[in-house]
Amino acid sequence: MDIIESFGQAESYIEELPKFTTKHPQEHTREFLRRLSCLEVDKTIVHVAGTNGKGSVCIYLQAILLAEGKRTGLFLSPHLVSLRERIRLDGKLVSEEQFLKGYHKAKTVAKEMEQEGLGHPSYFEFLFGITMLVFQESEAEYLILETGLGGRLDATNALEGCHLSVITSIGLDHTGILGDSISAIAGEKAGIIKDGGKVIFDGNQEEAAKVIEKAAKAKKATWESVTDSDDVLQGSKENKIAFFRRNAYDESVLYRISSGALYQIRNVELALRAAESLLQTKAARRAGWKEAIEAVTWEGRMEELTPRLTVDGAHNPPAIEAFLESLSLTEPERLAESVLLFSAVRDKDYRRMIRLLCERAQVKAYVVTQIEEERGVPVQELEEIFRTCTTKEVIGKQTLAESLREADKRCGKEGRVYAVGSLYLAGMIKKWLTGGKGYA
Structure with a gap:
């Protein structure tokens, strides 16, 4: 490439890519990742889908893993102010230099695909490609990936290998793309469940829960359901909520969330279950989990x-x-x-x-x-x-x-x-x- 672009120029280029046009087939994403040498990843992957709460689960799980001394990579969408918010290493936004290194390689490959008649990767595909290049260059042990839209056909689902799937609450949204019923949308989200894998999901919506369980059985995957009855609200005051867990190793621990959003109790519980599944840790080793969760402040959510x-x-x-x-x-x-x-x-x-x-x-x-x-x-x-x-x-x-x-x-x-x-x-x-x- 003759011209090395600045971060501002890179942002402008990416923002001009179509965001909401018809997406490419998933094989297109795989080809893009294959050319970037990012299709196969030697890291533990947690894949998160759902209608609401995906980003929150990701951010709380990241906090717990960091409290355990694990190196993490986190991919989120959308961003509020800067594209850098979408890619995080060990809890910090990716630097402009790291982003640009991935961007220049991704752009070179995208242009090659375009010249060959394969089509330029979409907005989301392109960002995901940059993200995986950043993660491959990092020392991250755990990658937490939030889906963009749906799950089954999402670009993030093109990766080969996933150690744990998490599905948050399901509701009617993007009905023109995902289907006009809870069961149809749940089916699309359940598309992230892998053969022989494990899924932890929000089981409060009975119709969605049945679909997810059926999908897990078809994939010979194990599953774990989380409902509101798993936690007890202890108290709330504006931007602080306290709750106990039921039937858990740490049920005597009072967890606090630095948010006035009641829905975050469910998301924290999903993150805790995911961490328990990944780390197999007992209560005695969880001293830092409570503090890590309370320290989380999540942008744009109450x-x-x-x-x-x-x-x-x-x-x-x-x-x-x-x-x-x-x-x-x-x-x-x-x-x-x-x-x-x-x-x-x-x-x-x-x-x-x-x-x-x-x-x-x-x-x-x-x-x-x-x-x-x-x-x-x-x-x-x-x-x-x-x-x-x-x-x-x-x-x-x-x-x-x-x-x-x-x-x-x-x-x-x-x-x-x-x-x-x-x-x-x-x-x-x-x-x-x-x-x-x-x-x-």
Whole structure:
């Protein structure tokens, strides 16, 4: 390659690749990985799929493995501010230098495939290829891979060999691609289960659980189900939740999560089960697990950015329901003085999300804005839907800065602004608060 691009140029090149066009067959991804010498990986792989909670399970599992002194590689999607968020080594964002090394090799191979008529790898394929190059160059022992969309046909499922599959909660999302029923979507997610492997899954949705168990039997895989009855909520106060585990070696340990999101109890339990399966450790060796979990702060998930601003990336009806369940823990006086800031993208069921918010979020007012993305729903349309669902004040503002000022202005003295509806919105807010700098 004649020109060595900067990280900013690399980001621009990648962002211009189509994100949501028809994906390539999985053999295309395998060919890309094969040419990168990344198809076969001599590391322990944990593959995570599901509708909601995938990233959280990954981040908590990473924390536990690091507490055990293990070297880790973590692949996540999407990112909020920088592409570097998607690739992490030992808990740290990949450096620009490491990213660029993988990028230049991946681009060379992608161009070769394009010239041969095979087609340039898609946005997600390309990023996954860079990730695997970074991981191959690292000393990581454990690789934690979050699927992008679905599971069976996802680019991450092209790798040969996986030691453990984890499936989080299943809900109706991406129905145009994955199917319009819980069982159909669960079937796609269960596609990550490997022959003779093991799967740990969220068993709260009975319809999904049956599909996953059937898929595990077909693959002669062992399975382990996690339900809400496995944990006991001990207490919660805004951004801290405490719970005990039932029927576990460490059932006397009080775990604390640095988040006000109730749904994180289930995700932490999935991560704990995954760690137990991988490490085979007893309670006596788990002294650092409790502290590691409490130290986790996960971006965009009931994240308190300022004392008066909390963002949550809930972007589909099941996630909105989980957000509302957590919101119900807030003191009624504070909630009644609070304002909800909302935006969404077109390929989500934003009408249903808005109805849920109007029915169950007992806030003072609603402010809507438009996401800086071509799929963003126009402000006027969001305003109209809200006004058909609530008699409370609804204010539309075209820009993020205007909407944040408007929401803050309408908050009572003890109130808070809750921003919800899309991870794109969460990313916009985080970028705005840092003056556009994002991550260092």
